[in-house]
Amino acid sequence: MGRFSFPMAQGRAEALGEIHARPFALVGKNRVIFQLAFLTDGGAVVDHAVLAGLARARGVAVPGRDTAHFSMPWGQGTLRWERHTEFSTYFWDAPAPSSFGQSIDTHPFGDQFSPPGSLISGIRLEVREDGPETQAAIASFDLTSLCLSEIKGGQATIATDFRQDGDGLTRILVIDKGMSEAGRGAVVQRLLDIETYRTLAALGLSLARALSPEMRRIEDNLTKITQAMKTGARDHADSLLAEITILAAELEANAAASLYRFGASRAYYNIVRERIASLAETPQPGVETIGAFLEKRLAPAMRTCQSIEERQANLSRKLSRATSLLRSWIDVELERQNSALLSSMNRRVKLQLRMQQTVEGLSVAAISYYIVGLFGYLAKPLDSLDLPFKSGLASSLFVPIAIGFTWMTVRSIRKSHDIEDRTEKTTPE
Template structure:
């Protein structure tokens, strides 16, 4: 067959479906699952798992791998790397007693967590027998949630409370389920608890931002009222305050963008797992999905509400800022017009003064030139034909002198005007 050119990501997208194989568990098994936030980066979590591999003499996974598992005693340790958290899952034979201690597991005193713990889950897998069904009595009856699985012969139960070790305990009572089915239901329970807690991370942030938004909305209402009668200087000051509020709002929105988006995504995964588990409840009990949906959807709606308020407040701030900016611009234009009008009046006054000075200058220079001409005529008086006298020549020279000097001054003024233009 012809070899076709491959997309650069072809190998990744084809192999991704196999990147996290579904675990298979037998009956009478216990599963411990821990999810840690990756505050230190993925390299820290990889280093922790690599150290565990070396401790057991196992091969360290390649740096680009996001899933790996190694045998650990009578069980198996699985490591998974996600976008913002890392998980460690360990399964082993269940102890004789419910919630009994495990003596050989990876999470002993020497275990170094790669980040802060966000979710810890313990799943006890046992046969659905009358004796084991009595284990349901060990859960808090006020928050006990039970799902019937498969054909109704298997049960998945939890009260979403933590045991003395801080782990949320699930009890999977299986009947005629194969290892793959048990593994699938155990994985659903793990993901339900892990993604439920991750989705709820947006709620504390939403609550803190909600109070801040309320304060900003009150401030905006007050500042908007002040814009009605504000002067130009006051409008500029109000505009500066509005811009500062807008900058703070955008900073908060940018900081919460990832958290709220992640909460929505995690919430969607939780709803998918709830749907997969079904809605078949044990008589007298609520399903896991029914119990989770008492708190998770309202929390996600709170996050969405804060996002909507941020967007709405941003639009309001932009509108008020535009109004103030227009008002300030109009005031500045009015001031500029007044300034230009004042400058025009001063220019006209200066022009008239200049013309007056030029007229006086022409008269003064003409008087001086005529005087010089009179002295010159007196010096050559004996050469003058009768009846001309020096005074008569000076009188005749006056209009000539004035015209010549005026022409010279006019030429100089025109030359300066052309140079300035």
């Protein structure tokens, strides 16, 4: 009694667990955090092999192949791994060095680390308590791209210039002014997401730039074809249709190749904007916020991707219309040829009918001639009889009878054939 034991709906466990799928790490005071994101070109198999090697090296049980999250102690911090749709992240934290940006000799990403794919994002984030040395840390950033703002109602200040250090890592500074471990963890996770996803979103821009010359070439060729259609569409419809078909195939291939990338860029861009909004930045005099800095640079890139998508769609519609016009010319030409063929067939049928009628007349005469001849042989014995007429007179009188009989027989045969033809035409197959 008192037990809640009911059959569970399919997918309930997954739905409930989704909100806990990406818990942010609790971050202590004065910590340095490294996060590397790799495009997993080899799939989950390669990622699992790398993670298994790291686990064995630390004497930790190897995670299952279907695992999406995994963590294990490493030195004075924790190494955390997470699998995403097209990339995976490796997160490691440790006590911060004495000065901002100082080299750290011991970390998991040394010579023994085998990357599962190509590096897409590398971040070095330091959380430091507010003090005199933090001003020197801010001064180490490039002032031309420095982003500085307060967050969480003045509980923290964040600074970055989105430039990479000697290790190829983007440096970010979080100045702690009284946040809790959970608060620091939430801020760290948002900043890591912003840098990772803004890099992934920008991948669409390089593809858009690569596709732009191809789009221009297809547009120019389509213009030439449509100009040629104005003067010689009827005479060159087949060749023009072949050219348009090639252009349409090239366009569809490019559109298919860019469909996922542009869609992913839009999704990543939306994530970046959500993470920036959740920071609730307060701008500082004379410098930009992270949100303002990225919006000025990411928004044009996303508009470029959108422009290429719209050009692809518009060009596809234009190619379809041009194809329809050319097919109309080809259909008209085919109809003209079919009409000429039918007219030719009608003339042949009439000629065959006349020849048939001529042959029928000749056949009546020929058959009648042979019948009269046979009758003449039968009538010769009449000459030996004492009759008032001879065989020649009988044969002469039989000629019209033979002709009439033959003509009626041929006509009856032709009528029976006509009836059979009409019956075959009206009988459904």
